[in-house]
Amino acid sequence: MGKSRVSNNIRTLRFHNEEMTQQQLADKAGVTRQTIIAIESAKYSPSLELAFRIALAFNVKLEEVFSFSPEEIEGVKS
Amino acid sequence: MEKNMSYQERKTIAMIVSSVLIYLVYSLVLFLKYQNGDFLNIEPLRLGAVIILLVIPLQIVAKIITMILFTIGRAIAVQGDPDIPIEDERDKSIEEKSMKIAFYIFSAGFFLAMGSLALAWPLSVAFFLLFGSLFGSDIGSGIAQFRYYRRGF
Numbered sequence: 001m002g003k004s005r006v007s008n009n010i011r012t013l014r015f016h017n018e019e020m021t022q023q024q025l026a027d028k029a030g031v032t033r034q035t036i037i038a039i040e041s042a043k044y045s046p047s048l049e050l051a052f053r054i055a056l057a058f059n060v061k062l063e064e065v066f067s068f069s070p071e072e073i074e075g076v077k078s
Numbered sequence: 079m080e081k082n083m084s085y086q087e088r089k090t091i092a093m094i095v096s097s098v099l100i101y102l103v104y105s106l107v108l109f110l111k112y113q114n115g116d117f118l119n120i121e122p123l124r125l126g127a128v129i130i131l132l133v134i135p136l137q138i139v140a141k142i143i144t145m146i147l148f149t150i151g152r153a154i155a156v157q158g159d160p161d162i163p164i165e166d167e168r169d170k171s172i173e174e175k176s177m178k179i180a181f182y183i184f185s186a187g188f189f190l191a192m193g194s195l196a197l198a199w200p201l202s203v204a205f206f207l208l209f210g211s212l213f214g215s216d217i218g219s220g221i222a223q224f225r226y227y228r229r230g231f
Binding site for chain 1: 084086162163166167168169171227229230231
């Protein structure tokens with residue numbers, strides 16, 4: 001599995017939220033710490049619901065946490 | 079093997095070991111019974127069906143026992159609440175992907191078994207292939223699951 005085309009700022013957001021730990025974020029989002037690690041390292045793209053729950057945990061909009069880079073898709077020119 | 083294995087990785091390894099053990103023991107029992115001549119009076123088609131049908135509930139029971147032992151073992155290791163992590167969407171996705179692999183392996187074994195019958199090979203070959211594909215699909219899905227957990231997804 002390669003890197004996801006969905007990138008995120010979770011690490012930065014955690015840092016700016018009183019250095020929230022991965023476990024704390026996992027508890028707030030209702031997932032395991034391993035899932036947060038996989039999302040943070042862009043190995044796993046979360047469902048829309050989980051993405052919203054993560055954004056809610058930081059009290060920010062979804063697009064402030066996740067971004068999508070369509071130019072990275074093969075054969076698609078932006 | 080890295081030192082920090084997650085709960086899911088440990089559980090997957092326990093399941094793989096349990097599968098290998100149950101198939102080994104079951105095969106050994108069947109082999110000893112065969113050597114004793116216990117199967118001489120049973121029709122081969124019926125014998126094959128019984129052998130394959132028996133391995134499925136055995137496998138389910140073995141998995142339940144493994145899960146109980148694993149939870150007890152973990153509780154002892156952490157000296158208290160085993161704190162079993164919740165199953166989230168990534169776990170379900172990994173399970174679906176590994177089940178797909180199990181399905182492919184079993185399908186391959188099934189087609190080979192049907193092929194062997196079409197070629198008029200002995201019935202035992204078809205049953206060996208079916209038995210082998212059941213084992214292979216179980217182990218294959220376990221290994222795939224472990225691999226998915228190891229690399230993240």
